[in-house]
Amino acid sequence: MAAARGGYTRSLAGRGLFVSFEGIDxxxxxxxxxxxxxxxxxxxxxxxxxxxxxxxxxxxxxxxVLLDSANANMDPRTELLLYFASxxxxxxxxxxxxxxxxxxxxxxxxxxxTVAYQGHGRHLGEDIVFRLEEIACDxxxxxxxxxLDLDPVKARSRVxxxxxxxxxxxxxxxxxxxxxxERVRRxxxxxxxxxxxxxxxxxxxGPPEAIAESILRLVLPRISHxxxxxx
Ligand code: TMP
Numbered sequence: 001m002a003a004a005r006g007g008y009t010r011s012l013a014g015r016g017l018f019v020s021f022e023g024i025d026x027x028x029x030x031x032x033x034x035x036x037x038x039x040x041x042x043x044x045x046x047x048x049x050x051x052x053x054x055x056x057x058x059x060x061x062x063x064x065v066l067l068d069s070a071n072a073n074m075d076p077r078t079e080l081l082l083y084f085a086s087x088x089x090x091x092x093x094x095x096x097x098x099x100x101x102x103x104x105x106x107x108x109x110x111x112x113x114t115v116a117y118q119g120h121g122r123h124l125g126e127d128i129v130f131r132l133e134e135i136a137c138d139x140x141x142x143x144x145x146x147x148l149d150l151d152p153v154k155a156r157s158r159v160x161x162x163x164x165x166x167x168x169x170x171x172x173x174x175x176x177x178x179x180x181x182e183r184v185r186r187x188x189x190x191x192x193x194x195x196x197x198x199x200x201x202x203x204x205x206g207p208p209e210a211i212a213e214s215i216l217r218l219v220l221p222r223i224s225h226x227x228x229x230x231x
Pocket of ligand 1: 053109110113114115118173174
């Protein structure tokens with residue numbers, strides 16, 4: 001039977017909250033995560049940060065393989081499995097223990113990235129992603145996902161100005177054609193339509209501070225039990 005998108009997060013003792021940030025390259029995710037973490041710390045919450053791909057010593061090695069532009073001929077299925085290999089390690093080593101200990105986990109990407117990039121962008125379809133999710137994620141899914149939505153043309157010019165400013169080359173994903181990022185964006189829209197209460201769309205076009213405020217307004221009601229300034 002084909003796996004389907006669904007809520008099957010296992011109950012975890014002392015459950016914390018798992019929040020993920022998503023969006024195409026250049027959507028401003030890194031800036032928003034930095035602002036969000038700073039605001040959480042001001043409130044006395046010490047979040048656990050996760051990153052995909054990467055976030056663990058094994059995951060960092062896998063990230064290097066995935067994003068190395070020398071590996072441009074990587075088969076889409078190899079790519080898919082490597083993203084899930086990094087995720088399985090992240091779940092086991094970082095995310096599951098933190099959520100179980102009642103912490104707030106903030107992840108830079110999670111399985112929704114694979115649905116959007118490999119499922120839609122690489123044309124592998126969503127079903128294969130959900131089948132692997134069952135194997136790799138041990139029932140862990142984000143409680144809340146913040147999808148920073150930006151037009152791919154604008155996102156691309158942000159990526160170019162960043163790589164020019166930092167004088168670095170673009171990675172294996174950033175060099176994909178515009179049509180690829182249009183498919184990825186449609187993938188995120190499909191996830192949002194399927195799970196509108198978990199996946200919240202944030203307009204990523206305005207000033208960073210205003211976007212950060214709207215993110216905080218969405219998250220605050222769900223983290224009041226973790227806030228030290230309220231106790
Ligand atoms: P980052 O630059 O946001 O850290 O993400 C690295 C790249 O990896 C980005 O282009 C998106 C891509 N990616 C996938 O294609 N599939 C995935 O499952 C994940 C987590 C990231």
